[in-house]
Amino acid sequence: MDLAQRDERIDFEIGGCRMSARTISEKILSAKAGREVHAGEIVVCDVDHVLGTDASSPMAIDYFEKMGGERLFDPSRVLFAFDHYSPAANAKTEALHERVRVFAKRYGAELCDVGEGISFQLLAERGSALPGSLIVGADSHTVTAGALNLFATGVGSSDLAAAMITGKIWLRVPETIKVTLTGTRTAFLSAKDVALALVKLIGPEGANYQTLEFHGSALGAFSLEERMVICNLGVEMDAKAAIFPCDGATNEYLAGRKVGLDAPVTADIHAVYASDVSLDLSRLSPRVSLPHAPDNVVPIEQATGTPVQMVFLGTCTGGRARDFHEALDALDRAGGAVAEGVQLVVTPASREVEEQLRADGTLAAFEALGATITTTGCGACCGTSGVIPGDGMNVLSTANRNFKARMGNATASIYLASPAACGASAATGRITDPRAARRTSR
Amino acid sequence: MITLEGRARRLGDNVNTDYIIASTRKRETIDEQVLKQWLLETIDPGFAASVRDGDILVAGHNFGCGSAMEIAVTVVLAAGIKAVVAQSYSRTFYRNAINNGLIPVQCDTSGFGEGDRLTVTLDGANASVTNHTHQLTLTGPPISGIMLEILAHGGLVPYMREHHTLAPTHP
Numbered sequence: 001m002d003l004a005q006r007d008e009r010i011d012f013e014i015g016g017c018r019m020s021a022r023t024i025s026e027k028i029l030s031a032k033a034g035r036e037v038h039a040g041e042i043v044v045c046d047v048d049h050v051l052g053t054d055a056s057s058p059m060a061i062d063y064f065e066k067m068g069g070e071r072l073f074d075p076s077r078v079l080f081a082f083d084h085y086s087p088a089a090n091a092k093t094e095a096l097h098e099r100v101r102v103f104a105k106r107y108g109a110e111l112c113d114v115g116e117g118i119s120f121q122l123l124a125e126r127g128s129a130l131p132g133s134l135i136v137g138a139d140s141h142t143v144t145a146g147a148l149n150l151f152a153t154g155v156g157s158s159d160l161a162a163a164m165i166t167g168k169i170w171l172r173v174p175e176t177i178k179v180t181l182t183g184t185r186t187a188f189l190s191a192k193d194v195a196l197a198l199v200k201l202i203g204p205e206g207a208n209y210q211t212l213e214f215h216g217s218a219l220g221a222f223s224l225e226e227r228m229v230i231c232n233l234g235v236e237m238d239a240k241a242a243i244f245p246c247d248g249a250t251n252e253y254l255a256g257r258k259v260g261l262d263a264p265v266t267a268d269i270h271a272v273y274a275s276d277v278s279l280d281l282s283r284l285s286p287r288v289s290l291p292h293a294p295d296n297v298v299p300i301e302q303a304t305g306t307p308v309q310m311v312f313l314g315t316c317t318g319g320r321a322r323d324f325h326e327a328l329d330a331l332d333r334a335g336g337a338v339a340e341g342v343q344l345v346v347t348p349a350s351r352e353v354e355e356q357l358r359a360d361g362t363l364a365a366f367e368a369l370g371a372t373i374t375t376t377g378c379g380a381c382c383g384t385s386g387v388i389p390g391d392g393m394n395v396l397s398t399a400n401r402n403f404k405a406r407m408g409n410a411t412a413s414i415y416l417a418s419p420a421a422c423g424a425s426a427a428t429g430r431i432t433d434p435r436a437a438r439r440t441s442r
Numbered sequence: 443m444i445t446l447e448g449r450a451r452r453l454g455d456n457v458n459t460d461y462i463i464a465s466t467r468k469r470e471t472i473d474e475q476v477l478k479q480w481l482l483e484t485i486d487p488g489f490a491a492s493v494r495d496g497d498i499l500v501a502g503h504n505f506g507c508g509s510a511m512e513i514a515v516t517v518v519l520a521a522g523i524k525a526v527v528a529q530s531y532s533r534t535f536y537r538n539a540i541n542n543g544l545i546p547v548q549c550d551t552s553g554f555g556e557g558d559r560l561t562v563t564l565d566g567a568n569a570s571v572t573n574h575t576h577q578l579t580l581t582g583p584p585i586s587g588i589m590l591e592i593l594a595h596g597g598l599v600p601y602m603r604e605h606h607t608l609a610p611t612h613p
Binding site: 042044055056058059062063066067068084085089090092093096138139140154155156157158159161162165166168169170204205208209238240293382383384401403404405406408410 | 456458460461464465466468469470471472484485503504507508509510511512513515516530532533534537538541542586587588589597598599602603606607608609
């Protein structure tokens, strides 16, 4: 923060103690730094949880050893998840897995092996991702957990190793973009559409070094699972964290899961924001991100009719129960069968999601449709496990990144959309507006 | 003071870490000496074969966006590249660069071309680049606090070996 901004900060008094108005990010990082801190300061914070994946942990173990690490700061707060290579495709990848297994056993860290799910999804499901906490994960999409009113950020393997040893992370306290969602959510408007619209609005680096904090009358229209979708795409705007307030949806999700004490955080009314962005949901229509960049977002009308040969339902963006329900419903409305020449791939984000889908019949319905159902985890998203698209194929996906070669084939073109759009398109073989699917069935 | 001389290797905007090294390549090994043969293959299949020790990457906006994978920094270093000059960096790439001793200079690279002769200098907190081809010198914002300490140590490994913790820095 520069001095001009600091002068704008509104001070107030509580019990004779002079305080400055703060954002959620400033409050969480103040609590974790042990002193009042503001945007622009570089601080060392205590972390609540440290997450590694099979893609980042082998390298973190190298750094841990080179740093002279002898123990984990708190083994119960260190979790490794085998999500990117789930399952290992060959002996070399399996060797990387084994390295992490041996390390976890030796130092007492929790290991979630192949098929358990995506790291931060697992932390949330276990009720350990609590409002007010600070989570660092060696996975850029760790920001997803901010849906639970906490500060979650992605780091590399060396920062992960240092956090494993010290329980600390250095952070520049970020400025915050205030994102206000207003208006009334319309039928078939997915959280993914909101997220893609924000990526377009804010841009691929529009939130770099900054936090997105969500406000507005429309927040209540999104369940915790849906808020995760919106936070997830935060990193496609370069956001350091993306944070929702704690409300009924948060408490509903935490009920029966919560392990430990939460410390909900609200932004002060006079908190200083770097900028304001608002989105009126009443006017928002479904969106599609065109190849080869997530911010290449257009209203779905501009992409409808594009043939697709693969439809991928899954990942840390679109791999939760609600996403599969949305997709199946739209697929049913658009004809109820998978179009000839389309491969439908289904990858639940975690075992809990998979069991939920099994219990409610969704998995059986996808099986009956001839879908390829793969091991839970990140799946085909980054070409490291699951299905690789063929040469020249168009893929429509519920994931978050459509970089060239992202799914393991540089000649494939990846389009990103909501689960409903993916479901409808699987039925027609072309990118299809989920609202049109409704009209057809009537 | 650190001084590095080399030729510019020009890249564009929003070069993500998957473009630096594909996720599919690193699932079998994290040995950067092996992986460097595929450096930047998605956007320039000939890059890895043409890279020379001492080359300096010059990019546009948002260099290193996307995945936080640190291998995207260590593969660059393994190829003999010790500095990057970019208009801006994604925060995870920037952190990973500092943590591994890859010098990130942030400045207006719009006038830089492929093959320009460059000198990158890290003098205290100031990282700058001189473009001898276009006869201009640009200095980035100072590298501050613990970031400079980590970079001065040569990365987070030597920093941790000396301090055994992350020391709070006060403004």
